[in-house]
Amino acid sequence: xxxxxxxxxxxxxxxxxxxxxxxxxxxxxxxxxxxxxxxxxxxxxxxxxxxxxxxxxxxxxxxxxxxxxxxxxxxxxxxxxxxxxxxxxxxxxxxxxxxxxxxxxxxxxxxxxxxxxxxxxxxxxxxxxxxxxxxxxxxxxxxxxxxxxxxxxxxxxxxxxxxxxxxxxxxxxxxxxxxxxxxxxxxxxxxxxxxxxxxxxxxxxxxxxxxxxxxxxxxxxxxxxxxxxxxxxxxxxxxxxxxxxxxxxxxxxxxxxxxxxxxxxxxxxxxxxxxxxxxxxxxxxxxxxxxxxxxxxxxxxxxxxxxxxxxxxxxxxxxxxxxxxxxx
Numbered sequence: 407x408x409x410x411x412x413x414x415x416x417x418x419x420x421x422x423x424x425x426x427x428x429x430x431x432x433x434x435x436x437x438x439x440x441x442x443x444x445x446x447x448x449x450x451x452x453x454x455x456x457x458x459x460x461x462x463x464x465x466x467x468x469x470x471x472x473x474x475x476x477x478x479x480x481x482x483x484x485x486x487x488x489x490x491x492x493x494x495x496x497x498x499x500x501x502x503x504x505x506x507x508x509x510x511x512x513x514x515x516x517x518x519x520x521x522x523x524x525x526x527x528x529x530x531x532x533x534x535x536x537x538x539x540x541x542x543x544x545x546x547x548x549x550x551x552x553x554x555x556x557x558x559x560x561x562x563x564x565x566x567x568x569x570x571x572x573x574x575x576x577x578x579x580x581x582x583x584x585x586x587x588x589x590x591x592x593x594x595x596x597x598x599x600x601x602x603x604x605x606x607x608x609x610x611x612x613x614x615x616x617x618x619x620x621x622x623x624x625x626x627x628x629x630x631x632x633x634x635x636x637x638x639x640x641x642x643x644x645x646x647x648x649x650x651x652x653x654x655x656x657x658x659x660x661x662x663x664x665x666x667x668x669x670x671x672x673x674x675x676x677x678x679x680x681x682x683x684x685x686x687x688x689x690x691x692x693x694x695x696x697x698x699x700x701x702x703x704x705x706x707x708x709x710x711x712x713x714x715x716x717x718x719x720x721x722x723x724x725x726x727x728x729x730x731x732x733x734x
Contacts, residue, residue: 433580433611433620434562436516436538440464441480441496443729446714447700448671449685451645453629454601456590458710458731459498462510462544462558465603465627467588469500469508469546470554476500480729487723491519496729507547510558514540523567538564544586552593558586562622564611584608584622599631624652629669641675665691671698678707683714694719708733 442460445452452460456468459478480496498512518536540563546556560583567578588603605625612619628648635642647669654663671685681702688695700714714727 434538434540434564434582434622436494436514436540437560437562437584437606438623438625439482439484439494439516441498441514441729442478442731443480443700443712443714443727444673444681444683444702444710444731446716446727447683447685447698447702447712448645448673449647449669449687449698450716451629451647451669451671451685453588453603453627453647454590454599454631454645455629455643456588456601458733459500459510459512460496460729460731461500462498462512462542462556462586463496463605465588465590465601465629466510466544466546466556466558466586467554467590467601467603469510469544469556470548470590471592472500472508473502474733475502476731476733478729478731480727482725482727484725485718485722486725489519491517493517507545508556510542510544510546512542512544514538514542534568536564536566538562542586552591554590556588560584560586560606560608562611564613566613578613580611580613580619582609582611582622597633597636599633601627601629601631603627621653626650626652639677641673641678643673645669645671665689675702675704678704680704681712 440446440450441463442458445460445464452464456465459476461468478498482494484492484494495515498510500508500510502508516538520533520535522530523532523534524530540560542558542560544556544558546554548554562584563581565579585607586603586605591600606622607624608622610619610621629645631643631645633643649667649669651664668688669685671683673681673683675681681704683700685698687698696717698714698716700712702710702712704710710731712729715724716727717724
């Protein structure tokens with residue numbers, strides 16, 4: 407975007423590393439930050455689980471099997487070693503509609519914090535704030551006892567800079583819409599679950615004019631989860647996700663795509679009270695290969711407080727993510 411020159415170190419770093427394997431060439435980074443501390447602690451491998459109110463983001467098909475009502479909230483300060491006002495918020499709610507399916511609503515908010523605008527001589531013009539927000543509506547149905555499908559519609563808005571700080575003297579804002587679709591297949595006999603999701607299918611987000619537009623982070627995710635231990639005392643689940651960006655990168659006369667990303671995770675629960683999680687993310691193009699881990703406390707099987715510790719770029723501190731989920 408052709409803004410007047412401004413100093414925005416926090417925003418630049420966030421775009422590059424809010425999630426270490428982010429599709430940097432795509433717009434709206436808020437759509438590639440994974441919600442839910444439980445999922446984050448498991449190596450961001452959750453497509454075949456998707457069993458709480460973050461499922462609309464991971465795999466809309468998982469919502470088909472959620473019963474009653476569910477609420478999920480996550481807060482994450484993204485670059486705590488650089489700024490205190492750069493953070494991500496997620497709020498999700500699901501409601502089962504008897505004999506029909508499950509309806510879900512979710513809100514995402516990402517703020518880049520306060521930036522300082524300067525002119526070409528380096529003189530300060532003022533401070534401004536940049537942010538993104540999106541709303542997601544999802545409906546999912548079980549087409550058999552063990553297969554669920556879901557479809558989401560999104561509205562996405564980004565506000566990057568005010569009009570008086572752009573060369574065109576127009577607001578640096580953009581809006582677009584997108585669709586997500588997913589399916590989840592359970593095989594109880596073998597304690598297996600398979601999931602697939604296509605996310606962020608929609609037109610580019612445009613700022614000021616068509617030449618200043620960015621593609622959405624169109625992504626395909628495939629996952630499998632295996633639960634070999636399931637009892638009143640011990641529960642263990644292992645997961646694996648494959649992630650492929652479908653955004654084409656144009657370089658002169660060639661077109662390429664980023665290499666696939668692999669996610670591996672596991673979770674152990676004791677008497678459905680305490681949970682320990684470990685994961686690993688392998689992203690060759692992003693030069694990101696590191697572990698994630700997390701803990702969870704579950705109260706009466708209905709309220710869960712979860713924590714995850716995830717890495718960012720090598721030059722940044724690891725990030726703490728907290729979330730709470732409630733089933734009622």
